[in-house]
Amino acid sequence: MHDIRFIRDDPAAFDAALAKRGLAPLSDELLAIDARARALTTETQELLARRNEASKAIGAARARRDDPTDLMAEVAALKERLPQLEAEQKRVAEDLSARLATIPNLPLADVPRGADEDDNVVVHERGTPPAFAFNAAEHDAIGPALGLDFDTGVKLAGARFTLLRGDAARLHAALGQFMLAELTARHGYEQVVPPLLVRDEVMYGTGQLPKFADDLFRTTDGRWLIPTAEVSLTNIVRDSILAEGELPLRFTALTACFRSEAGAAGRDTRGFIRQHQFEKAEMVSITTPDQSEAEHERMTAAAEGVLDALGLAYRRMKLCTGDMGFSAARTYDLEVWLPGQARYREISSCSTCTDFQARRMNARYRPAGEKGTRFVHTLNGSGLAVGRTLVAVLENYQQAGGAVAVPDALQPFLGGQTLLSPR
Structure with a gap:
């Protein structure tokens, strides 16, 4: 299994090592999946934080006898969106893991390049x-x-x-x-x-x-x-x-x-x-x-x-x-x-x-x-x-x-x- 952080840090070195094995470059594809996974993680965390913030605001509004209807509607929408987002996040993460699992190990520098x-x-x-x-x-x-x-x-x-x-x-x-x-x-x-x-x-x-x-x-x-x-x-x-x-x-x-x-x-x-x-x-x-x-x-x-x-x-x-x-x-x-x-x-x-x-x-x-x-x-x-x-x-x-x-x-x-x- 490969470390996605290494691919992020030096995609050219990763692709060069794959080329020694006769494989096409893969860093762009992997990093695109990785970027999507990270974006979904960030979005999920932001929505969770906003849901918690809105939930607290509902309590505060009720204490002030203000109308919390808009806040309650927002929390309801967030509760509906979050499971979908988490499922997509899991799917993308699994897709990245599955792709990484099929890529062979990178050869060390002294391994001779060859076909067979x-x-x-x-x-x-x-x-x-x-x-x-x-x-x-x-x-x-x-x-x-x-x-x-x-x-x-x-x-x-x-x-x-x-x-x-x-x-x-x-x-x-x-x-x-x-x-x-x-x-x-x-x-x-x-x-x-x-x-x-x-x-x-x-x-x-x-x-x-x-x-x-x-x-x-x-x-x-x-x-x-x-x-x-x-x-x-x-x-x-x-x-x-x-x-x-x-x-x-x-x-x-x-x-x-x-x-x-x-x-x-x-x-x-x-x-x-x-x-x-x-x-x-x-x-x-x-x-x-x-x-x-x-x-x-x-x-x-x-x-x-x-x-x-x-x-x-x-x-x-x-x-x-x-x-x-x-x-x-x-x-x-x-x-x-x-x-x-x-x-x-x-x-x-x-x-x-x-x-x-x-x-x-x-x-x-x-x-x-x-x-x-x-x-x-x-x-x-x-x-x-x-x-x-x-x-x-x-x-x-x-x-x-x-x-x-x-x-x-x-x-x-x-x-x-x-x-x-x-x-």
């Missing part, structure tokens, strides 16, 4: 892609013999669902537990088990509603299945006023996530890359504005640490304005090397949202020694997407006969097992 993923910028590369003495296979060729059962998943639930069994299921569980251990023990995130079903206002708070309803699954009682634990974790602080000393707050959760993939028709229809249901270890930080820059680097480094521990080659990308999410002011994507595809693929996104989500959630803090409050800054990132990490392990640790070596860091989570052998 082709304009993203490489920040750095880490690790060395493995060299094989054979032609590397993709995960959907390796996985079935290890328990990655695409056919049964489709039989049970339809396209973009997969059943995991045996070693594939154990590897999947081990990856999730390993990620939680890394994020809590090494990086200080507090583990949370959040609801997977949430209310409208919670989805609104992190920016999924109203714009992206078609990308979500909704239950018959009006709740929403979370597309990411970011939704539940960030909203922990909704409608709160935190003490500055409580910040930063850092939360992590390993949850199932649900996405309709409405905008991904025809993409990654094979394999385990893009599913309607998947697991992800999510990180969320709640900070003061002066902490958020450093926190973004810290969070991204935590996700990179998981990849480093697994011995996977990856690169960090700074997303351009055309590829950045709705609520993000800056996003780093981590892309892992997949030998079977001979390309890097996204495995984590880490974003700073500045105060954009906080305004939607009314999440504030009170600076030490001050009476007033300010909006917190929120950040979120995956550390990592479990299914995509499983894909990366299968492809990077594959052996010539179809077996898969278990990375050293995962072996304690698999009872010391060092090799996954095809059935």
Whole structure:
């Protein structure tokens, strides 16, 4: 959500930031609605004051035995006009709020301008892609013999669902537990088990509603299945006023996530890359504005640490304005090397949202020694997407006969097992 005061103070800067995202100027339209809302507020206050003044004058006229008929007629007219004025004022205010709610966050100054993923910028590369003495296979060729059962998943639930069994299921569980251990023990995130079903206002708070309803699954009682634990974790602080000393707050959760993939028709229809249901270890930080820059680097480094521990080659990308999410002011994507595809693929996104989500959630803090409050800054990132990490392990640790070596860091989570052998 945007601060209308910022738009009033510097409409040119607001429009310039929208232009970086490829959007047309909106300040004139928004300020016209805002001016109407403010005029209605002023008129309402003036009429309320006049009604009170006239009501008192009626009493004074009666005390003097003067005729109060004209004053009574004026008060009656005001009583009839005020509800109409207040209804119009509410409608215009709601119209302004609805318009502001559909406008994405403004990109930070260092975010590169661009149209799509082709304009993203490489920040750095880490690790060395493995060299094989054979032609590397993709995960959907390796996985079935290890328990990655695409056919049964489709039989049970339809396209973009997969059943995991045996070693594939154990590897999947081990990856999730390993990620939680890394994020809590090494990086200080507090583990949370959040609801997977949430209310409208919670989805609104992190920016999924109203714009992206078609990308979500909704239950018959009006709740929403979370597309990411970011939704539940960030909203922990909704409608709160935190003490500055409580910040930063850092939360992590390993949850199932649900996405309709409405905008991904025809993409990654094979394999385990893009599913309607998947697991992800999510990180969320709640900070003061002066902490958020450093926190973004810290969070991204935590996700990179998981990849480093697994011995996977990856690169960090700074997303351009055309590829950045709705609520993000800056996003780093981590892309892992997949030998079977001979390309890097996204495995984590880490974003700073500045105060954009906080305004939607009314999440504030009170600076030490001050009476007033300010909006917190929120950040979120995956550390990592479990299914995509499983894909990366299968492809990077594959052996010539179809077996898969278990990375050293995962072996304690698999009872010391060092090799996954095809059935």
